[in-house]
Amino acid sequence: MEKDAQSDILSELLRRFSQERILDEVMLIGSWCLAVYRSALAGTGHFPVVRTLDADFLIPNPKSLKREVDIPVLLKELGFVPTHYRSSGWVVYDHSELRVEFLIPELGKGSDSAHEIKKLHVKAQGLRYLNLLADYPRRLLYTGLSVCVPEPAAFALQKLIISERRLNKVKRQRDIDTAVAVLDYVFSNPSELNRLKVILRGLPGGWLKTLSGLAGKNHEGLSVLLSALRKSGA
C-alpha cells in the first residue's frame, strides 16, 4: 500500500531483469509508465500521481526473444507468488505490494486462453491495441536503469482508444483522465507534438474515427489536430 515500498519492489524487479538482460526485451506499460515519465521527462507536472498496483510488462515480440530466463524463479526469489486464473490459464505474480502481469499484443482472430512464452516460462494475456504501444518504444532512465516504455503520445492515444471498449464506467473515466493529462504534456512540448502527428498518420481509419469522437468531448487540442490532419489528407 505504501507507494515507496511499491517503487522499491519495482526497482528491484527492474534491476533483476537488467541483470538477466531481459529488460531490453520487455516494455513497462500501464499506469507505472506515468511514474517513469514523471522521473525522466522535463516539465512533468502534467502526469497524474495515481497508479494502480499492477505492473504490466508487454512482450512486444514473443517469438524473437533472444535469451531464456526462468522469470517465475526470479520472481519467487523476490517474494512473489503465482496466482492462477483457471478459466484462461493466465498466471499473474503477486507480492503484498505489487502484482506483475505479462501481456502480448493480440493479433489476428485472437484467443480467450493465455499464451505461453516458453523462453520466459510465463503465460501472457493477449490484448488488442497493444501493438500501438509496441510500435513506438522509448528508453527512459528510471531509478538508474534504462527502461523501455511507450512514447507518451502513443500511450495517451492507446488509453483513449481502449477507453471506448471499457464496460466499467469508472475505469473508462480513469483512462480518459490519464490520456488527457498525458496529452496536455504532449501539446506543451513541440517535439512530442510532432511525434503525435507521426503516430496519428500511421493509425488505421477506424481507430482515427474512434479518436475523433472522443477527442471532441475530452481534448480540444487533439480534436483540432485530427481535423487539421484530415484536411491535409494525411
Add this chain to the structure above:
Amino acid sequence: MPFMMEEIMKDELKRIREVVSSYLREIKKLPKGSVQKKKIRGHVYPYLAVREGSQVSYSYLGKLPSVKLEELNKGIERRRQYRRLLAEAKKNKERLEKMLYGKRRAV
C-alpha cells in the same frame, strides 16, 4: 472522484484477497521449522526442529547430502519470507476493509 477512489479500492481489495490465498497456498508447500546442528562426541548431526503447540520436536535428518540440506534451508527461509509478506498483505486487507466498510461490529 470519491466514487472513483472507492472503485479503485474495491479492485485492490479483490486483488489483495487473491494475494492472501496465494501466499497461504504456497506456504503449505514449503517445509516448516528450522535446521539445527548438534555436536555429539565431535560429530555434527543435523536435526529438524518443529514447534507443535507448546512443544518443540526434533527429528534426525540423517546423513543428508549438503545439496539437500541447502535446499531444505532455502525452503525454510522462503517460508519465513512468505509468512512475513502474508502478514503485510493481511494488514493491507484489513486497512482496505476498514476504509471501505468501516468498523464492523459483532452482532
